[in-house]
Amino acid sequence: MNVERVSAIVLREYYLVRGSPSRIVPLFAWVAVDIVLWGFITKYFNGITKNNINLSASILTAVLLWDFFMRIMQGVTMTFFEDVWSRNFLNYFATALSVSEYLSGLVISSFMMGLIGLFAMLILAIGFFGVSFFSLGLMIIPYLIILILFGFSLGILACAMVLRLGPATEWFVWPIPALIVPFAGVYYPISVLPPWMQYVSRALPPSYVFENLRLILIHKQTSGTLLLIGLGLSLFYIGFAAWIFNQTFKYALRTGLVARYIAESVT
Amino acid sequence: MELKHNEILSVSNLTKHYGSKIAVENISFNLSANEILGLLGPNGAGKTTTINMILGVLKPSSGHIQIENIDIEKDRKTALLSTNFAAVYSPLPGNLSIFQNLKVFGKIYGVKELDNRIDELLKEFHLENFRDTRVGTLSSGEQTRVSLAKALLNRPHLLLLDEPTASLDPSIAHEIRYIIKDFAKKNGTAILWTSHNMYEVEEICDRVLFLDQAKIIVEGNPKTLTQDYGQKTLEELFILLAQGGKNHEC
Numbered sequence: 247m248n249v250e251r252v253s254a255i256v257l258r259e260y261y262l263v264r265g266s267p268s269r270i271v272p273l274f275a276w277v278a279v280d281i282v283l284w285g286f287i288t289k290y291f292n293g294i295t296k297n298n299i300n301l302s303a304s305i306l307t308a309v310l311l312w313d314f315f316m317r318i319m320q321g322v323t324m325t326f327f328e329d330v331w332s333r334n335f336l337n338y339f340a341t342a343l344s345v346s347e348y349l350s351g352l353v354i355s356s357f358m359m360g361l362i363g364l365f366a367m368l369i370l371a372i373g374f375f376g377v378s379f380f381s382l383g384l385m386i387i388p389y390l391i392i393l394i395l396f397g398f399s400l401g402i403l404a405c406a407m408v409l410r411l412g413p414a415t416e417w418f419v420w421p422i423p424a425l426i427v428p429f430a431g432v433y434y435p436i437s438v439l440p441p442w443m444q445y446v447s448r449a450l451p452p453s454y455v456f457e458n459l460r461l462i463l464i465h466k467q468t469s470g471t472l473l474l475i476g477l478g479l480s481l482f483y484i485g486f487a488a489w490i491f492n493q494t495f496k497y498a499l500r501t502g503l504v505a506r507y508i509a510e511s512v513t
Numbered sequence: 514m515e516l517k518h519n520e521i522l523s524v525s526n527l528t529k530h531y532g533s534k535i536a537v538e539n540i541s542f543n544l545s546a547n548e549i550l551g552l553l554g555p556n557g558a559g560k561t562t563t564i565n566m567i568l569g570v571l572k573p574s575s576g577h578i579q580i581e582n583i584d585i586e587k588d589r590k591t592a593l594l595s596t597n598f599a600a601v602y603s604p605l606p607g608n609l610s611i612f613q614n615l616k617v618f619g620k621i622y623g624v625k626e627l628d629n630r631i632d633e634l635l636k637e638f639h640l641e642n643f644r645d646t647r648v649g650t651l652s653s654g655e656q657t658r659v660s661l662a663k664a665l666l667n668r669p670h671l672l673l674l675d676e677p678t679a680s681l682d683p684s685i686a687h688e689i690r691y692i693i694k695d696f697a698k699k700n701g702t703a704i705l706w707t708s709h710n711m712y713e714v715e716e717i718c719d720r721v722l723f724l725d726q727a728k729i730i731v732e733g734n735p736k737t738l739t740q741d742y743g744q745k746t747l748e749e750l751f752i753l754l755a756q757g758g759k760n761h762e763c
Contacts, residue, residue: 254620258606261613332606337663340568340598341621342590499572501531505565 247350251343255351256358259325263359273359274366277313281367284309285375304463305433306377308456310367312432315393315452316423317363321356322401323408323419330413335504345495349488352405353398360394382462388473389455395480396451400426402487406494409503431456451480519546521671521703522567527576529562536562538727539576546670546701549694551714551735553707554724555755560707563724564600564673567705569593580671594623599664600675604656607649611640611659614648615666622667634662637692653680661689665696672697672704678713686710690717711748721747723754730754 263269288302329335338348371377380386404419429436429443430452436444447453454476461467498504522544529537537559544550552560565571567578569589578585583592605614612631619627635641638658643651648659657680664672674693678686694717697704708714714721715735723731731738731754735747744750 248623250623251621254617257620258609258613258617261609261617266608328606328608332608333603334606336565336568336570336600336603337605337618338621339570340593340596341618342593342623343621344590496572499570502562502565502571505561505568505570 247344247347248342251341251347252350252354254343255325255348256354259328259351259355259359262328273317273363277317277363277367278370280309280313281306281370282374285371285377289375302375303377303381304460306371306375307382307463308432308459310364310371310377311389311393311455311459312423312427312430312452313367314360314364314390315397317360318356318394318397319401319404319423321359322352322398323404323416324359325352325355326401326405326408327416330408330416339504345492346488349402349491352401356398356401357394360397382459385458385462385468388477389459392451392455392473392476392480395477395484399480399483399487402484402491406487406491409491409498410494426450426452429453435460449479451476451483454479519701520544521546521581522705523577523579524563524567525577525579527563527566527578528574529559529566529571530574535727537566537573540724540727540729541576542722542729542732544671544703544705546703547697548720549697549704549706549718551706551708551718551721552724553711553714553721553751558724559727560724561600561602561675564598564675564705564707567671567673568596568598595667595670596673597622597664597667597669597671598673598675599657599660599677600673601657601660601677601679602675603660605648605659605663608647610645610647611635611651611662612644614659615663618663619666624667630666634665638662638689654682654685657681658685658689661693665693668700668702670700670702672702674704674706676708677706678708678710686713693717711746711751715747723751725754 284306285302288305292302329338382389400422404422408415408419429439429447430450431447432452436447436453436457439447454472458469458472461469495504520543524543525541527537527540528535540559540563542550552563554560562571566573567580567585569585569592580592580596585592605618609617615631615634616627619631624630635644638661640655640658640662643655648656651659657677661677664674672693677693678689681689690713693704696702706714706718718735721733721735721738722729733741739745739747739750742750742753744753
C-alpha cells in the first residue's frame with residue numbers, strides 16, 4: 247500500500263469539495279433537515295406520553311448515528327461517482343494505483359466528509375434539542391466503529407455494482423439506506439418485527455448498535471456480546487465488499503470495462 | 514520473448530478476443546529506448562486494444578507483455594511506475610484545474626519535487642496562464658496539451674500516445690511533436706504512437722507497424738516502406754494496405 251497514491255485520491259476529493267459549494271451544502275443541509283424534523287417530532291411525543299422515557303434522547307441519538315452511517319456510505323459512493331462522471335478510470339488504473347489503494351482513498355475521503363456532517367449534526371442536536379451522544383460516554387466509540395465499517399462495506403458494494411452494471415445503475419444506490427432502515431431497528435426494537443424480518447435484522451451490524459443504544463438510554467444497561475457480534479459482522483462485510491469489488495475489477499479488466507467505461511455505457 | 518539490452522517493451526504472441534470476436538491476434542513486437550514506433554491501421558484494427566493491454570487496463574486472452582523486463586501480469590504496479598500515456602478518449606477530470614490534475618496524478622506517479630515539475634511542464638506546453646483554470650473549460654487543443662503534460666509528468670521510460678495531436682492545429686501539432694521527440698531523446702524514452710496523420714508518422718516515427726483485422730501485416734521504416742511497396746507516400750501505402758491488407762501479411 248503506497249500512502250502517497252492513497253493521498254492522491256483523497257486530495258482529488260478535497261479539491262472537488264473545496265471548489266464547489268454544491269458539494270459543500272449537502273454535507274450540512276440534509277443533516278440539518280433530519281435533526282430539526284426528528285427533534286420536533288420527538289419533542290411532541292415527549293409532551294404527550296406519560297412514561298419517564300426520554301424519547302428525544304433515544305430517537306434523536308439514533309437519528310444522529312443513522313445519518314452518520316448514511317453519510318459514510320454515500321461518501322464512498324459519491325467519491326466513486328466523481329470518477330464515473332469524469333470518465334477517469336482509465337487515467338487512474340493505467341498507473342501503478344492498486345484497487346486497495348483506490349478503495350482506501352475512497353473510504354478515507356468518505357470518513358472525513360462523514361466527520362464534517364457529524365460535527366454539524368452535533369451542533370444542531372445540542373443547540374436546539376439539548377441532545378448529544380456524548381452522554382453515552384465511551385460506548386459511542388464501538389457504535390461509531392461498527393457503523394463506519396458497515397457504511398464503508400455498503401458503499402464499496404454499491405460501487406462494485408455500478409462498475410459491473412454501468413453508470414445508469416447509480417440510481418439503485420441512493421435507496422439502499424431506505425431499504426435497510428426498517429430492518430436496522432433505528433426507531434424501534436427489532437422485537438416488534440415479524441420473525442422473518444428479525445432474521446434479516448440479525449444479519450445487519452447496525453441493528454446491534456441500535457439495540458444496544460436502547461438498552462443504555464432506557465434500561466441503563468449495555469451488552470458487550472451484542473457489540474462484539476455487530477463488530478464481527480461489520481468486519482466480515484468489509485472483507486466481503488472488498489473481495490466483491492476486487493472480483494468485479496478483474497471482470498472489468500477481462501471485458502475491457504475499465505478501458506471503455508463511459509457515462510453512456512450500460513452492459 | 515527475452516528483452517534485449519536497451520529494449521523497454523516486449524510484446525509477444527498477444528491475443529485478445531471477446532467471445533468469438535478477435536480484437537488482436539497473436540501480435541509480437543519490441544520497442545527500444547529512444548525509439549518511436551508508429552502503430553497504424555484502419556479504425557477497429559486493434560490499435561487501442563493493444564495500447565490498453567500494455568497499460569494494464571485490459572487483460573489479454575493470451576500472450577505476454579514485458580515493460581523493462583517486468584511481466585505486467587505478474588507485477589503490474591512496478592511495470593506501470595515508469596509508463597504513462599495520453600489519449601483523446603481519456604481526458605483529465607474537467608472539474609479540476611490544470612494544476613490540481615497534475616498534482617493528483619503527480620502524486621499517483623510518485624513524482625519527486627512535484628511542484629517544480631508541474632511548473633516546468635506548464636511552461637513547456639504554454640499552459641502557465643491556464644494553471645488554475647478548470648480543464649473542462651479549456652479548448653480541445655488546450656486539453657490535449659494538458660493530457661500530454663500529464664503524460665510526461667513522471668519522465669516515463671515508456672510512453673503510449675493514442676492520436677496525441679488529433680485536435681491540435683498544424684502549428685501547435687508541429688511544436689508538440691518536437692517537444693515529445695526532444696523529450697524522448699533526452700530521457701531515452703520509448704514511444705508507441707498511433708496516428709491517422711501519415712505525414713506526422715513519416716516525420717516522427719523510426720519504425721511503423723501496420724495492423725489490419727487484428728494482425729500485424731507490415732512492419733518497417735516508414736521512409737523505406739513506401740519504396741518497398743511501390744508507393745509515393747505513406748498515406749498511399751496506408752490506403753493500399755487497408756484495402757487489401759490480407760494480401761500483405763508478414
